[in-house]
Amino acid sequence: MARxxxxxxxLIPAVMAGAGIKFMRDTLFGKLISPFPWLWLQFIIGIIFFLIGLGFFAGFLLHRDRKNGKVAPKFQKQK
Structure with missing residues (x-):
């Protein structure tokens, strides 16, 4: 159950990052999705979604690797 x-x-941040990529791609092709009134707003929301999703995933991996002792010395927590 824990796994x-x-x-x-x-999965939730991965889907969020994927949606961010889709929003940015649609903006570059000039396709406006319905909840957004402007293309520039759609692109900014896409960047935010992508960065939050990627940041959460990267933070999770860093935390897990620190716990298992698999990171370089400069990434170790200082005591």
Missing amino acids: MLAFIVL
Whole structure:
């Protein structure tokens, strides 16, 4: 059950980052999606979604690797 919960926790930011990429791609091709009134707003929301999703995933991996002792010394937590 714990593995399933961890998978779901990682799936949500991955979907969010994917949606951000889609919003940015649609903006570059000039396709406006309905909840956004302007293309520039759609692109900004896409960047925000992408960065939040990627940042959460990267933070999770860094936390896991720190716990297992698999990171370079400069990324170790200072005590």
